[in-house]
Amino acid sequence: xxxNIIVNLFIGITAATSTVASTTNERTLDNGLKxxxxxxxxxxxxxxxxxxxxxxxxEPEGLTGISHALEHMMFKGTEKYGSGKFSEIISANGGDDNxxxxxxxxxxxxxxxxxxxxxxxxxxxxxxxxxVLPAAEFAKEIEVIKEERRLRTDDNPNNFVTEQFYAxxxxxxxxxxxxxxxxxxxxxxxxxxxxxxYRQWYVPNNATLVVVGDVDSTQVFALAHRxxxxxxxxxxxxxxxxxxxxxxxxxxxxxxxxxxxxxLIMGYKTHAMNSSVIEWEPYALEMLASILSNGAxxxxxxxxxxxxxxxxxxxxxxxxxxxxxxxxxxxxxxxxGHTIEELEQSLRQQIEQIKTxxxxxxxxxxxxxxxxxxxxxxxxxxxxxxxQIGLLETLGLGWQLADQYVDKLSAVTAEQVxxxxxxxxVDTALTVTILDPQP
Amino acid sequence: xxxxxxxFFISAALFSWLFVIKGAIAIPKIESWHTDSGAxxxxxxxxxxxxxxxxxxxxxxxxxEMRPGIANLTNSLLTQGAGEWNADQLAERLExxxxxxxxxxxxxxxxxxxxxxTTEPAKNVAVQTLTAIVGQPKFTIxxxxxxxxNTLVSINQDEQNPGTVGNKAIFRAIYENHPYAxxxxxxxESVATIxxxxxxxxxxxxxxxxxxxxxxxxxxxxxQAKQIAEQITxxxxxxxxxxxLPKVMDLDKKYVELIKFPATQSHVFVGQIGxxxxxxxxxxxxxxxxxxxxxxxxxxxxxxxxxxxxxxxNVSSSFSPMQERxxxxxxxxxxxxxxxxxxxxxxxxxxxxxQNGPSEExxxxxxxxxxxxxxxxxxxxxxxxxxxxxxGFYRLPLDYLDTYCAKVDAVTINQIRETFQRRIIPExxxxxxxxxxxx
Numbered sequence: 094x095x096x097n098i099i100v101n102l103f104i105g106i107t108a109a110t111s112t113v114a115s116t117t118n119e120r121t122l123d124n125g126l127k128x129x130x131x132x133x134x135x136x137x138x139x140x141x142x143x144x145x146x147x148x149x150x151x152e153p154e155g156l157t158g159i160s161h162a163l164e165h166m167m168f169k170g171t172e173k174y175g176s177g178k179f180s181e182i183i184s185a186n187g188g189d190d191n192x193x194x195x196x197x198x199x200x201x202x203x204x205x206x207x208x209x210x211x212x213x214x215x216x217x218x219x220x221x222x223x224x225v226l227p228a229a230e231f232a233k234e235i236e237v238i239k240e241e242r243r244l245r246t247d248d249n250p251n252n253f254v255t256e257q258f259y260a261x262x263x264x265x266x267x268x269x270x271x272x273x274x275x276x277x278x279x280x281x282x283x284x285x286x287x288x289x290x291y292r293q294w295y296v297p298n299n300a301t302l303v304v305v306g307d308v309d310s311t312q313v314f315a316l317a318h319r320x321x322x323x324x325x326x327x328x329x330x331x332x333x334x335x336x337x338x339x340x341x342x343x344x345x346x347x348x349x350x351x352x353x354x355x356x357l358i359m360g361y362k363t364h365a366m367n368s369s370v371i372e373w374e375p376y377a378l379e380m381l382a383s384i385l386s387n388g389a390x391x392x393x394x395x396x397x398x399x400x401x402x403x404x405x406x407x408x409x410x411x412x413x414x415x416x417x418x419x420x421x422x423x424x425x426x427x428x429x430g431h432t433i434e435e436l437e438q439s440l441r442q443q444i445e446q447i448k449t450x451x452x453x454x455x456x457x458x459x460x461x462x463x464x465x466x467x468x469x470x471x472x473x474x475x476x477x478x479x480x481q482i483g484l485l486e487t488l489g490l491g492w493q494l495a496d497q498y499v500d501k502l503s504a505v506t507a508e509q510v511x512x513x514x515x516x517x518x519v520d521t522a523l524t525v526t527i528l529d530p531q532p
Numbered sequence: 533x534x535x536x537x538x539x540f541f542i543s544a545a546l547f548s549w550l551f552v553i554k555g556a557i558a559i560p561k562i563e564s565w566h567t568d569s570g571a572x573x574x575x576x577x578x579x580x581x582x583x584x585x586x587x588x589x590x591x592x593x594x595x596x597e598m599r600p601g602i603a604n605l606t607n608s609l610l611t612q613g614a615g616e617w618n619a620d621q622l623a624e625r626l627e628x629x630x631x632x633x634x635x636x637x638x639x640x641x642x643x644x645x646x647x648x649x650t651t652e653p654a655k656n657v658a659v660q661t662l663t664a665i666v667g668q669p670k671f672t673i674x675x676x677x678x679x680x681x682n683t684l685v686s687i688n689q690d691e692q693n694p695g696t697v698g699n700k701a702i703f704r705a706i707y708e709n710h711p712y713a714x715x716x717x718x719x720x721e722s723v724a725t726i727x728x729x730x731x732x733x734x735x736x737x738x739x740x741x742x743x744x745x746x747x748x749x750x751x752x753x754x755x756q757a758k759q760i761a762e763q764i765t766x767x768x769x770x771x772x773x774x775x776x777l778p779k780v781m782d783l784d785k786k787y788v789e790l791i792k793f794p795a796t797q798s799h800v801f802v803g804q805i806g807x808x809x810x811x812x813x814x815x816x817x818x819x820x821x822x823x824x825x826x827x828x829x830x831x832x833x834x835x836x837x838x839x840x841x842x843x844x845x846n847v848s849s850s851f852s853p854m855q856e857r858x859x860x861x862x863x864x865x866x867x868x869x870x871x872x873x874x875x876x877x878x879x880x881x882x883x884x885x886x887q888n889g890p891s892e893e894x895x896x897x898x899x900x901x902x903x904x905x906x907x908x909x910x911x912x913x914x915x916x917x918x919x920x921x922x923x924g925f926y927r928l929p930l931d932y933l934d935t936y937c938a939k940v941d942a943v944t945i946n947q948i949r950e951t952f953q954r955r956i957i958p959e960x961x962x963x964x965x966x967x968x969x970x971x
Contacts, residue, residue, distance in 0.1 A: 133582050136911035168829070176830070177839055184830040185897040191828075206907050233842030240797065241845040244865050248795040248967075250692050332915015335624025351794035353688040389611070390623035399619055402678055405685040426689070429681040459627050466649055472581055473912045530692075 115472070117482075117492065118310040118328045120317075124326040125298025128317045129482055129492055130201040130264075130310040133475055139306030140475045141213045142202040143221075144483035146301075147294040148276075150267035150417055150444045151332060157276015159282060159290050161194040162241040163237055166287055167201065168192075169230040171223040176230055179216050183238035186212055194272055197416040201373040204476065211316055217302075218320040221295050231284040232373045241525060254528045257360045258422075262524035265335040268417055298326040305479040334417065337362070344524040352530035354405075355433040359440065360420030361527040363411070363517045374500050375413045376445045377509040378421055378517065383460040384452050385409035385423075385443065386509070390459065392443060393425075414488055421520045433527055447514040451507035461503040468499050550944040559933045560916060563754055569741035571765045574924045575748045575757040576914050582650045584750030585917040586659075588666055588764060589925050592642040592738035595711040595850030595855070601718020602726055602868040604736045605679055607637035610644060612675040619675065625661050633662065638716050640855050641925060642738075645917075650751045660759055665768025666739070671731050683723050690717065694799045695865070697791060698966040701799040701910070705787050705962035706859050710780050740771020745924035749917045754876075780784045780805055780857040783960040793967035798871045799863070801964040802878065804956060806860035808925040809853040813822045813951040815939045817851055820948035823898045824882070825849030825862060830901075831896075837864055843874045849882075855926070860956060871965060883958055887950030903937050 117131040148160050170176035183190040187203035189445040190213075203213040246252050256271050263269035274282075302321065304313050340362060365377055386393045386409040407425030423444075427436040471477045482492040550613040560576040567573055571588075593664055597603040611633065612619040631648040644666055648658035690696040700715045707713035718726075745762050746936075783804050797847050825833035825848045844864040852858040862882065866874045890898070910916050910933075923932055 116705070125716040136907060138907045138911040177835070181827050184827060184901045185904075187685075187901055187906070187908070189828070189905065189908070204908055208905060209904075213724075231954065233839075236842035237838055237845050240843070240866060243797040244695075244845055248694055248797055351692070354685055354691045388623065388627045390620065390627045394623070398682075399678065402681070405682045415964065428678075429684055443841060455628075459624070463627055464630075466632075469582060469649060470632075470647060473583060473914055475911070525810050 097284070115478075116310070118256065118314075119492070120314050122297065122318060124324055125296075126317070126321050126323075126324070127301045127305050127486060128314060129301065129311045129486065130308065131303075131305040131478060131482065132308060132310060133305055133472075133478070134307050137207050137307045138204065138475065139207040139210050139304060139308055140204050140479045141217070142200055142201060142303045142479045142483050143211060143217050144198050144200045144301045144303065144487045145294060146197075146299045146487050147199055148195050149199045149270060149272040151294075151401065152267065152270065152274075155278060156282060156286055156290075157270040157274070157278045158238070159286055159304075161273055162200050162235065162279070162282060163287050164192050164199050164201075165234050165238060165292050166193045166222055166226055166231060166291075167224065169227065169234065170225050172225060173219055173223065174216065176227075176423060182212065182216060185454050196268060196272060198484065200483055202476070202479070210308060210313070211320070214316055214320040218324060221297065221300070221321070222324055224291055224295075226284060226288050226291065229283045230505065231287060235279060235282065238273070239276065239279055242276060242279065246271065246273065247276070250350055250528055250530070251356045253350060253457055254348050254356055254526055255358055257346060257348050258360060258524060258526040259420075261526060262362070263337055266337040266417055267335065268419060272458065294329075296327040296329065297321060297324045299329055301483060302482045303479045303486070305475045312399070335386060337418065340522050340524075344519050346524070346526045347529050348526060349529045349531050350379075351532065352528055354426055355530055356424070356426055356438055356528035357433050357525070358422055358424040359437065359523060360422035361518045362418060362522045363421045364418050373501070373505065373509055374513050377505045377513040378411045379413045380457070380460060380505040381447065381452075381498075381510050381514060382409045382411040382421065383463070384456050387460065388463060392456075396443070397425075397439055398428075398434075401439070402428050403435055404428055407436070407440065409417075414484055414490065414506055416488055437525065437527075443503055444518050448511060448518070452510050454507070456508060457505070464499050464502055537893045553680055560910060562919065562920065562930050563757070564712050564924075564930060565758070565761075566763050567741060567746075567761050569765050569768060569770045571741040571744040571761065571768070571923055573746040573757070573761040574920045575761075576916055576920060577751075577753065577755060578916065579751050581913065582751050583647065583913060584650050584655060584658075585645070585647050585748070586662065586750075586753055586760065586764070587643055587645045587747045587915050587917055587921045588662075589641050589643040589745045589747070589921050590739050590787070591640065591743050591855075591925070592734070593638050593640045594714055594716040595639045595777050596774065597711075597714075597734060598715045598730065599726065600722040601683065602734050603642055604637045604716050604731050605676070605683065605723070605726055606671075606731045607635050607642040607738075608679050609671050609675055609731060610635055610665050610669045612679065613669040613670035613672055614812060617661075617664065618670075622661060622665065625657060629657050630660075630872075631658040633658075633665070643921070647914075660721055663764045663766065664766055669735065670862065670957035671728055671735070673728055676726075676728055676731060680723060680726065682714070683717065684720055687717055687720050687723065693798070694793050694795045694966045697793065698799040698801045698964050700864075701791060701964040701966065702803050702914070702962060703787060703859065704859060705789060705964055706783065706803050706805060707780065710778060710856075712780065712854070712856070712858075736769070737771070738774065739768065741765050741768040742771050744768065747917055747924055749860045749913045749920060782960060783957075784938050786959060789961040789962075789964045790968045791964065791966045794822055795967040796867060797865045798868050798965055798967040799865045800871060800878070801861060801863045802875075802877055802882075803859050803861035804959050804961055805857045806851040807853050807955070808855065808857050810945045811853065811857075811923075813955060814853065815952040816943050816947040819895070819898055819902065819940055819943045819953055820885075820890065821851050821860075823848055823903060823948075824885050827898065827901060830897075832885060832890075833862065833878065833881055834949075836877055837874060841873075841877065843870055843877070847878070866969065875963070875965075879958070886949075886952050886956065886958065889945045889952070894946065895943070895945055895948070899940055899943070902940050908935065
């Protein structure tokens with residue numbers, strides 16, 4: 094009970110603290126580009142990110158990996174700035190830049206001293222519509238991407254198994270495809286495919302520009318208007334999203350590849366924030382994942398890694414902010430002297446326990462306090478704040494949700510945790526994938 | 533998500549505490565002192581956010597251990613029981629207040645890092661818990677056995693990753709009989725036999741106040757910083773600052789090692805002895821390497837290997853300055869039948885750089901990147917803590933940041949050429965190739 098008192102005091106104090114922090118302003122240009130600016134004047138630096146509403150989950154059969162391939166090609170030059178110039182110019186201005194592709198987005202960023210923001214805008218606006226996409230550059234870059242796939246997936250046993258898990262769990266959902274794409278699709282892809290993908294999706298009305306740092310919102314809007322304002326909006330055809338049919342029984346896959354240690358990933362199909370009719374459910378699943386494996390005092394660490402010492406490591410994962418329903422996954426490696434079957438059994442016992450006994454108020458409070466603190470900690474990173482804004486906007490959920498997240502998660506009750514466990518974490522929606530190490 | 537340009541090699545992490553000064557930015561004023569028991573403390577106030585970051589670093593890495601793996605196990609065991617609390621209770625105490633605590637251990641250093649809110653009771657509970665973890669660890673046999681088993685699993689997992697296999701091999705090749713030859717995680721043979729006495733002895737000898745550096749950044753004043761430094765060292769024996777490590781011998785001949793590995797790609801490492809953290813040639817070599825292969829895609833190696841030829845996703849070169857001379861390593865990964873070509877281009881590019889040095893423009897752009905990027909490097913409390921810990925551990929002068937820009941700007945092409953030629957002898961490179969396939 095002493096813990097509870099600490100907890101409550103703590104939330105009271107930090108909630109007050111976190112409201113002073115920042116101002117966020119948004120504006121939409123005539124061409125549909127949404128611009129969001131968060132002022133943070135702690136240091137004379139800025140992060141500028143542009144998020145496109147396109148990613149692996151939009152890709153057609155046979156062209157998996159094309160969003161990521163285009164992301165690589167975005168560094169290969171425009172009519173005005175040749176191949177590689179983008180990063181060279183940012184670098185010579187004291188900045189760093191990079192890009193990342195997800196299932197639901199493709200994003201590009203520059204971190205700079207705040208007086209250099211205009212340079213990033215000019216370059217980013219230029220490559221939104223004026224990429225050259227030379228065939229010769231693509232011929233080399235697709236080989237780089239294949240090497241990336243070998244590095245990250247083909248030669249990494251646990252990642253390879255995770256890819257197999259998603260491919261086997263889903264029949265139609267686009268989440269069954271890897272972001273980097275299947276090797277065979279990379280072999281098949283041509284520069285013409287990439288050009289078409291670029292023209293179709295890289296338009297101002299399919300993007301969000303996020304700026305966080307030591308800037309003045311009004312000036313940033315003016316700059317955005319100056320550099321991006323001339324770009325024309327284009328009609329975007331909404332794609333039909335294939336609906337995953339209901340799974341009617343447990344699936345079990347064994348992957349036999351060279352490895353030293355076994356690995357298990359199992360997942361239950363759930364609803365996404367967008368598709369869920371019941372608003373609190375995703376938060377209850379998020380709370381559940383945290384109770385199971387967020388932190389050294391979480392259940393998996395306390396009971397499976399320490400406790401009965403069956404797991405060398407065990408995790409529960411749930412992505413609350415996704416475009417398409419995702420899986421609630423459990424993964425881990427058995428401890429020495431224990432089998433993968435014992436690990437699976439223990440993980441499933443943990444789920445059964447959630448269904449039959451309420452989680453404790455102390456556990457709920459621990460997670461609440463961790464997210465309250467995280468919310469303060471993340472203000473130390475401009476980049477992280479911009480990421481959150483970009484992701485939520487790209488999913489159409491609105492950046493304000495980042496600020497409501499703590500309250501919504503904190504409101505989850507023990508009953509709700511049990512309800513989502515009973516509803517979603519059922520064997521008929523389960524896929525189990527096991528790495529069976531081969532010499 | 534997939535990062536296009538993320539660096540796989542150690543360069544990014546190890547150089548993250550290098551900075552350059554720019555006129556406009558306020559360089560944090562470092563306050564430093566010794567605690568009553570002799571620990572070296574450094575503090576920078578950061579009043580904007582209600583956060584406190586603390587890192588206590590001991591000169592107690594694997595270079596100090598009697599047998600491979602002792603330093604790592606000792607460090608990992610700190611959080612498994614301390615003072616009146618077992619691992620569960622320590623975790624709960626910290627996570628109930630939303631604090632984050634992590635431990636880590638490499639060749640030179642072993643550390644504990646804490647991030648907490650400065651609100652009460654959070655700060656007091658966090659500091660009190662840190663005090664026990666650092667000064668009153670229990671090192672019980674059941675905890676040791678559990679971590680031993682899990683370390684063995686983790687070493688096995690290293691063996692299924694060709695990059696990790698190669699990294700361990702290149703250190704062995706470069707360092708031969710020097711303590712730096714051993715990987716901090718230890719070997720299976722050695723970890724299997726580490727006793728409680730080994731751990732306790734390592735702790736008693738090296739986790740002492742005079743061998744500790746405390747770095748603090750956050751919303752506290754100097755008086756509070758002094759109290760906290762006193763508190764977290766109060767259970768430490770004063771002890772002695774460790775003596776210097778053995779000197780590292782230069783390689784005097786070529787060495788090539790091929791390691792067969794079941795993978796689709798080969799990993800190539802080329803390296804030799806580099807520099808210490810306080811080396812007289814530090815600046816010309818750092819700036820030179822930034823141009824050669826230390827600055828992501830904007831580097832000569834990346835241009836030749838990735839941009840021009842599409843041979844590898846990651847290619848980089850890095851100096852890892854340490855107490856004694858750390859390594860200089862170049863690395864890439866490519867499919868098996870391109871290894872010969874990639875290695876030839878790598879070596880040819882390096883020799884050309886050695887002979888000619890960088891161009892005027894390359895040097896100018898690199899300086900602008902390093903000095904212009906200075907505000908970014910100290911823009912968060914987390915980053916400031918990192919360099920503070922490094923300045924403390926390597927006993928760099930407190931005006932290190934104030935003089936850094938001038939030192940970078942003073943570097944000339946001739947200096948880069950001369951120091952590289954004097955320090956790196958291509959005929960004495962050690963080369964490790966993992967995953968040679970059938971040829």
